[in-house]
Amino acid sequence: MSDSILAIDFGTSHSLVGALHQQKRIDTIPIDPHHPDDRSLMRSLLYFPTANQCFYGSEAISKYTEMEMEGRLFRSFKSHLPNKNYIGTVIDNRILSLETMIGLFLLELKKRAEAHLKTSVTKAVIGRPARYSMDDVADGFALHRMQKAAEYAGFKEVKFVPEPLAAALDFKRQISEEKLALIGDFGGGTSDFTIMKITQSDFKKSDVLAVEGCPMAGDALDSLFMQNRLNRSFGAGVQYRMPMSSNLLQMPQAVIERLNKPAHIVHLKEKETYEFIKEVQRCALRDDDKSNIDRLFVLIEDQQIFSFFEEIEKTKKALSSKPTAKFQFDYPDIETSDVFSSDEFITWSEQFKEGIFSALDRCLKQAQVEPHQIDLVFLTGGTAHVPFIQNEFRRLFGEEKLQSKNFFHSIMSGLIESARNWDEL
Structure with missing residues (x-):
């Protein structure tokens, strides 16, 4: 058994895995050999041609086509987590709970990462949205389900890290002087914000002034x-x-x-x-x-x-x-x-926009800061490039403060930093 820690960015649309292995960062692990462009990137897809057979990521799409679209293809299944009415599904009389579906996906990520690292791993840092739901009970229920899924996948110790906090920890590595930063992370299922003091000192919980979000995104x-x-x-x-x-x-x-x-x-x-x-x-x-x-x-x-x-x-x-x-x-x-x-x-998109910027307002209020006090604004994710989103950030913070970052790898990089700071999480 190794002392390695997997860092898993389980996203609504895509997932990645990195690791802290023998105290060294492994920024990305090639988990999808069938991906046409980036083998470190796996689409969060499950394809069941039968109840007892499953394919993942790019292979799920190719097999789905090859088998003339028989069976069941699932996408965005992460978005069901806070819904107590969604128990799971039935495939050929086999009952599959949502926890099992997600657990199967996490288990596959774990197996592929272990094969690459040539060791078994039972510890993981897994990204989570700032909020799975605006309802606190539903949000807690979603996290409980993720814990069950991680246990199904064989993890003995798991820590869940808000995705915008992970992105902030990645940006922290690039900043040479103290800054007050806002990180906006726009995924497939949620839009999340963190306000954090970024310094060159070791990470402390007190550096995080606020984490907030809403279940609206791509x-x-x-x-x-x-x-x-x-x-x-x-x-x-x-x-x-x-x-x-x-x-x-x-x-x-x-x-x-x-x-x-x-x-x-x-x-x-x-x-x-x-x-x-x-x-x-x-x-x-x-x-x-x-x-x-x-x-x-x-x-x-x-x-x-x-x-x-x-x-x-x-x-x-x-x-x-x-x-x-x-x-x-x-x-x-x-x-x-x-x-x-x-x-x-x-x-x-008016209601969508209102939901996102209400979450941003709550984040600013929690941190007790005004927009003009923010030094840097980092935006990650495809939805961050939608013009009406960009324009509102420019209006609130000014063009000069805005920076964009590769969405898929900034959160992963920060999750590996979180693994390094395991005891502080």
Whole structure:
């Protein structure tokens, strides 16, 4: 048994692993040999062709395609952690709890890291959002589930470190004089902030003035395209009347919520929900509504959900640099074409923006500092590059204070620093 400590950045969309091994930093471990660009980066994907077989990361995508999209592909499963109503899923009569799903993923990361280090490892520092949920009970429940998942993966000792704090510890290595820094970390599922005194002295808990966040980030922005327009083509606006009833009904909000969100839509395939949607289709009043539900069944049954949301993400990214962007999806029977503008995207994102900057306000208040007192602002993550986010940070802090950093590796680097400061965590 070694004294090594794994540093795991388990993200909603991507994951990385580093280590403190024999007191030396290993900044990244190649955990995904199938990744086309960066073998240290693994997409947080699980693919079950059967209940007893699982593939991970890039291989999950290739096997999913190779096996003609049979089985179940899960993405953004981390986002279910604070939801007490989401227990897990069933695959071929095998019950898989969420803790087991995440535990399987962490176990695979652990195995690949151990093979690289040539030693077994039972200690880990794992990144966590500042908040899994705005509800304190749900936030604690999510952390409890992560603890269970880590135990399932075989870790005996685990410390969970807020991801923006990890990013701050990475930036600390690069600063030669004392600064008051704000770190904004925008992932796939959460947006998090840390305000911290950065010095060249050893890390102390008292250096951290505040950590705050909210469960809104890249996936929430993706869902806006479904919510505001695209879901109409998949039955969101259906009207129906049950036999022997005069009541005019609409597709329940619970079903629409699943349809809108990349982490939730896969669960429309679960038997009870699926049978309910079939009943809605039988009772739909308009032929167009029946056709739109047919499109939904093709999306689900032909396993096109992942590809559809990939196209949404491409459209979102294009709107960061263009006034309009075309969405084009060409799969037979669910062909979809639309044009989105950056102006409507900004309008749809108002609640999202409010949630993020309310979290920032809380962070500033906890730290008892004003924006002008912040010396440096480090922004990490893809959503940090969305123009309306950038513009608001410029307005609050000034262009000269803003710095960007490679999202995927800054948190990892800081988690390794956290491992070095194990006793201070």
